[in-house]
Amino acid sequence: MIHTPICELLGIEYPIIQGGMAWVADASLASAVSNAGGLGVIAGMNSNAEQLRAEIRKCREMTDRPFGVNVMLMSPFVEEVARTVIEEHVPVLTTGAGNPGKYMAAWLEAGIKVLPVVASTGFARLVEKRGARAVIAEGAESGGHIGELHTMALVPQVCDSVKIPVLAAGGIADGRGIAAALMLGADGVQVGTRFLVAKECTISQVYKDKVLKAKDIDTIVTGIRTGDTVRSLKSNFSRTFAKKENDPSITKEELERLGTGALRLAAREGDEANGCFLAGECSGLVNKEQTAKEMIQEMFLEAEQILKGASNRIR
Secondary structure (H helix, E strand, O other), X not given: OOOOHHHHHHOOOOOEEEOXXXXXOOHHHHHHHXXXXXXXXXXXXXOOHHHHHHXXXXXXXXXXXXXXXXXXXXXXXXXXXXXXXXXXXXXXXXXXXXXXXXXXXXXHHOOOEEEEEEOOHHHHHHHHHOOOOOEEEEOOOOOEEOOOOOHHHHHHHHHHHOOOOEEEEOOOOOHHHHHHHHHOOOOEEEEXXXXXXXXXXXXXXXXXXXXXXXXXXXXXXXXXXXXXXXXXXXXXXXHHHHHHHOOOOOOHHHHHHHHOOHHXXXXXXXXXXXXXXXXXXXXXXXOOOEOHHHHHHHHHHHHHHHHHHHHHHOO
């Protein structure tokens, strides 16, 4: 069985964290991943304190194992969310869309393990100095908000830059991805796209079906002009957005209005015309619905077999 320092740090069986995907990562999915031996993560997204508190308490009713919350630092409610995770004694936080430095001292004093998502070595070193217990090096293959560097290049450079554990993210959906991440120097992985089709994931079936049908070339990157760069599945919405983004007569404000609420429409309503279906480049590897437990066990069994059999393939 694959056991790394991340397992000891987080009190989990498998070195895998579920991505804190907005409008996707609720108590149902997070608790299923935690019960399966990974670390489930609730998406803080733009929730206010009471909304997040309710989801945390619901998760506790569904699992007695460690779980985390993803704090979206651009949220208008980030101040109250930062306090709520302390009040609710959340054991682990992942952070994204900003610098968590302002809140780190209070979180660390409360005994919370903070694992920021990073897209560069400089940011990884910065959060390490602020007290991060590990970092999640996320490449541009991932769904949702992305940076510029890709996983294969980013992960080993982050591993060389910090002394704390590193988790790899971006484009990982099977045991081959896990094995590759470990060989790059990572101590574990964060997986998002594959969990979109977990049986415990409560998103629309339309969203799940789009992931299941996706091919290798079926994602698109948009939002560069607005500074909100994301990867999603090609759809009526994403193609329209890309076309308008390349039209100089369309203002940045118009683009921002066009994107507002699009992820919720995809995840909760399955709106193919107006929804933005965030997903990574590994969507083409995702071809069946399973429970979170089945996914995790399958991925790590495959990773073990690959790593043990590597010497038979190399002369």
